[in-house]
Amino acid sequence: MPEVLVLVDHLDGVVRRSTLELLTIARRLGEPSAVYASPDPLPDETVRLLGEHGARAVYVVQDETVEQFSVAPLAEALEQLVRSTTPTVVLIGSTPEGKEVAARLAVRTDSGLLTDAVGVDVVDGAAVTTHSAFGGGYEVRARVTRGTPVITVKPNTVEPVAEPAHPEVRPVTTTFSDAARSARVVARQPRERSARPELTEASVVVSGGRGTGGDFAPVEALADALGAAVGASKAAVDSGWAPHSFQVGQTGKTVSPQLYVAAGISGAIQHRAGMQTSRAIVAVNRDPDAPIFELADLGVVGDLHTVLPAVTEEIRRRER
Amino acid sequence: MQVVACIKHVPDATADRRFTPERTVDRSVDGLLSELDEYAVEQALRLKDRAPAPDDVVVAVVSMGPARAVEAIRKALQMGADRGVHVIDDALAGSDALATSLVLAAAARWAAGGEVPDLVVCGMASTDAGMGVVPAMLAERLGLPQVTLASLVEVRDGEIRARRDGDHAREVIGATLPAVLSVTDQSGEARYPSFKAIVAAKKKPVDVVSLADLDVDATLVGAAASWSVVDDVAPRPPRSAGVVVRDVDGAGVDALVGFLTSNRFI
Ligand SMILES: Cc1cc2nc3c(=O)[nH]c(=O)nc-3n(C[C@H](O)[C@H](O)[C@H](O)COP(=O)(O)OP(=O)(O)OC[C@H]3O[C@@H](n4cnc5c(N)ncnc54)[C@H](O)[C@@H]3O)c2cc1C
Ligand SMILES: Nc1ncnc2c1ncn2[C@@H]1O[C@H](COP(=O)(O)O)[C@@H](O)[C@H]1O
Numbered sequence: 001m002p003e004v005l006v007l008v009d010h011l012d013g014v015v016r017r018s019t020l021e022l023l024t025i026a027r028r029l030g031e032p033s034a035v036y037a038s039p040d041p042l043p044d045e046t047v048r049l050l051g052e053h054g055a056r057a058v059y060v061v062q063d064e065t066v067e068q069f070s071v072a073p074l075a076e077a078l079e080q081l082v083r084s085t086t087p088t089v090v091l092i093g094s095t096p097e098g099k100e101v102a103a104r105l106a107v108r109t110d111s112g113l114l115t116d117a118v119g120v121d122v123v124d125g126a127a128v129t130t131h132s133a134f135g136g137g138y139e140v141r142a143r144v145t146r147g148t149p150v151i152t153v154k155p156n157t158v159e160p161v162a163e164p165a166h167p168e169v170r171p172v173t174t175t176f177s178d179a180a181r182s183a184r185v186v187a188r189q190p191r192e193r194s195a196r197p198e199l200t201e202a203s204v205v206v207s208g209g210r211g212t213g214g215d216f217a218p219v220e221a222l223a224d225a226l227g228a229a230v231g232a233s234k235a236a237v238d239s240g241w242a243p244h245s246f247q248v249g250q251t252g253k254t255v256s257p258q259l260y261v262a263a264g265i266s267g268a269i270q271h272r273a274g275m276q277t278s279r280a281i282v283a284v285n286r287d288p289d290a291p292i293f294e295l296a297d298l299g300v301v302g303d304l305h306t307v308l309p310a311v312t313e314e315i316r317r318r319e320r
Numbered sequence: 321m322q323v324v325a326c327i328k329h330v331p332d333a334t335a336d337r338r339f340t341p342e343r344t345v346d347r348s349v350d351g352l353l354s355e356l357d358e359y360a361v362e363q364a365l366r367l368k369d370r371a372p373a374p375d376d377v378v379v380a381v382v383s384m385g386p387a388r389a390v391e392a393i394r395k396a397l398q399m400g401a402d403r404g405v406h407v408i409d410d411a412l413a414g415s416d417a418l419a420t421s422l423v424l425a426a427a428a429r430w431a432a433g434g435e436v437p438d439l440v441v442c443g444m445a446s447t448d449a450g451m452g453v454v455p456a457m458l459a460e461r462l463g464l465p466q467v468t469l470a471s472l473v474e475v476r477d478g479e480i481r482a483r484r485d486g487d488h489a490r491e492v493i494g495a496t497l498p499a500v501l502s503v504t505d506q507s508g509e510a511r512y513p514s515f516k517a518i519v520a521a522k523k524k525p526v527d528v529v530s531l532a533d534l535d536v537d538a539t540l541v542g543a544a545a546s547w548s549v550v551d552d553v554a555p556r557p558p559r560s561a562g563v564v565v566r567d568v569d570g571a572g573v574d575a576l577v578g579f580l581t582s583n584r585f586i
Binding site for chain 1: 334337339343356417418421444445447448450451452453454455456459460461463464465466467468469471481484485487488489491492493495496504505506546547548549550552553554555556558559561562563565566567572573575576577579580583
């Protein structure tokens with residue numbers, strides 16, 4: 001069986017759920033091999049987790065270059081693996097950085113690139129991807145016609161399914177070009193870890209918009225009662241009420257949870273682009289004509305400052 | 321100093337966007353300079369404004385697209401860019417990101433008189449295709465450092481520094497010019513053209529160039545040569561509106577709690 005390379009997305013060895021989803025998809029296309037790049041050694045725990053999800057091999061690029069320089073080194077490391085392993089497909093998580101790595105890899109290997117897949121099927125042995133276009137208004141199916149397909153896949157595209165394998169750990173040495181060492185990481189401040197679930201991975205997201213008037217407490221309290229991640233509209237982020245990492249939409253994150261609660265958000269096309277594939281949508285808005293109601297399974301016309309706390313209170317009461 | 325901003329003319333997101341029967345983005349509808357590329361033009365102009373000798377900084381905007389793409393170029397000239405380069409060629413229809421970056425790399429050089437420009441500035445993503453990959457491809461093709469997804473930019477003494485808010489960390493990226501920069505919508509609001517600037521823009525030059533002018537082999541671009549194909553596009557059935565409840569006497573609260581309960585979220 002041919003290999004499928006999966007780039008592992010991790011923070012200091014802690015593997016993202018999206019990587020496990022990629023391994024699950026990779027098994028449909030061939031034998032998954034994980035590619036782990038880090039200045040630090042590969043933790044045994046990580047090998048175990050990748051193996052549990054079907055990785056037959058883990059290529060380890062242990063090199064400081066991948067952390068000292070932005071984007072390009074990862075693409076060169078992958079390029080060298082593509083040349084030595086001739087995989088059928090390379091799968092990368094659809095994060096901003098993942099897409100840039102994929103972009104450079106595609107140029108370097110003269111291969112087709114498909115980004116932001118929300119579905120990957122196998123037709124005649126080849127990957128056919130589904131994408132959402134124009135803010136979710138259209139569904140597009142595409143395939144690569146040249147080179148080694150490089151595909152970036154959005155989180156929550158599939159449920160990770162375990163299929164234990166015993167991966168062989170294979171250290172690889174990469175030679176980096178001068179160009180790969182030209183954009184230096186001068187300073188690095190790891191993102192603060194939150195006790196709440198990761199926005200793109202959460203099964204419930206509660207978001208607040210301009211309608212919060214700057215008070216996110218009711219949004220956060222409901223999120224915590226539901227074990228949810230907190231999101232925000234661009235208006236709320238631009239006003240400084242929530243960090244940019246909370247932004248949902250075209251220039252923020254795409255989320256696709258089981259439940260999305262939009263509080264004080266009007267539902268502009270750019271916001272919808274980031275949330276309209278959610279399984280269920282609930283909107284709380286004072287304005288009965290807010291466009292968000294067009295896509296909400298349940299719409300509550302009311303003030304979020306009274307509705308959210310009352311719902312939170314009821315959830316907490318039932319827990320007691 | 322030569323600064324080239326890559327700008328795209330895109331269908332208006334607030335109007336009807338659709339595909340052609342050839343499954344490419346229909347560009348005959350109302351369009352505009354991609355809002356996200358306004359940020360690129362803005363950063364190029366700020367660089368010029370802040371330079372010790374602003375007249376020595378030439379800001380050229382490059383757009384690849386059909387005839388109407390000149391509207392995007394005009395807008396950028398009104399904002400303050402010095403000149404425009406419009407890459408237009410029938411062979412380009414249906415080009416994917418790999419082909420687009422191939423052409424833009426050549427066009428950026430052309431715009432800077434055949435040399436690699438000191439700075440190529442892009443938006444974070446185009447608002448129609450929205451892949452967010454062309455800047456990285458340009459860096460690869462031009463062999464330049466990639467300083468991308470910047471929310472804060474500083475250029476001084478031939479060095480560029482930018483803040484990049486990544487998924488895992490907030491980073492400061494540094495490089496020596498020439499470089500490729502892409503900026504996010506956090507990088508600073510774009511200016512509105514003044515009436516005077518709108519008038520002045522009418523006299524600014526726009527060069528129209530073909531693939532032959534750029535020395536790009538036409539068989540390498542366009543739908544037929546693309547590295548990927550779209551097999552199918554289908555409008556997604558719109559989500560249907562569900563129940564709407566007015567929160568009178570707590571009715572909205574009851575409905576929401578009921579919804580959460582029946583769907584087993586609580
Ligand atoms: C290129 C581009 C990219 C963009 N990217 C994004 C993006 O990634 N994400 C994003 O969100 N936006 C994005 N936008 C902006 C988008 O167009 C909207 O401006 C934004 O989503 C509006 O945010 P909002 O709904 O919070 O604010 P508003 O549109 O002002 O809506 C506020 C809502 O709150 C309601 N409200 C007020 N008070 C209360 C109350 N007490 N209780 C209940 N409801 C109340 C109001 O009725 C109103 O509907 C982008 C725009 C552009 C041009
Ligand atoms: N046809 C084009 N003409 C000029 N610039 C473009 C074009 N396509 C993409 N770009 C630039 O590349 C950036 C990213 O585009 P994309 O990878 O398509 O999301 C845009 O914000 C523009 O700066």
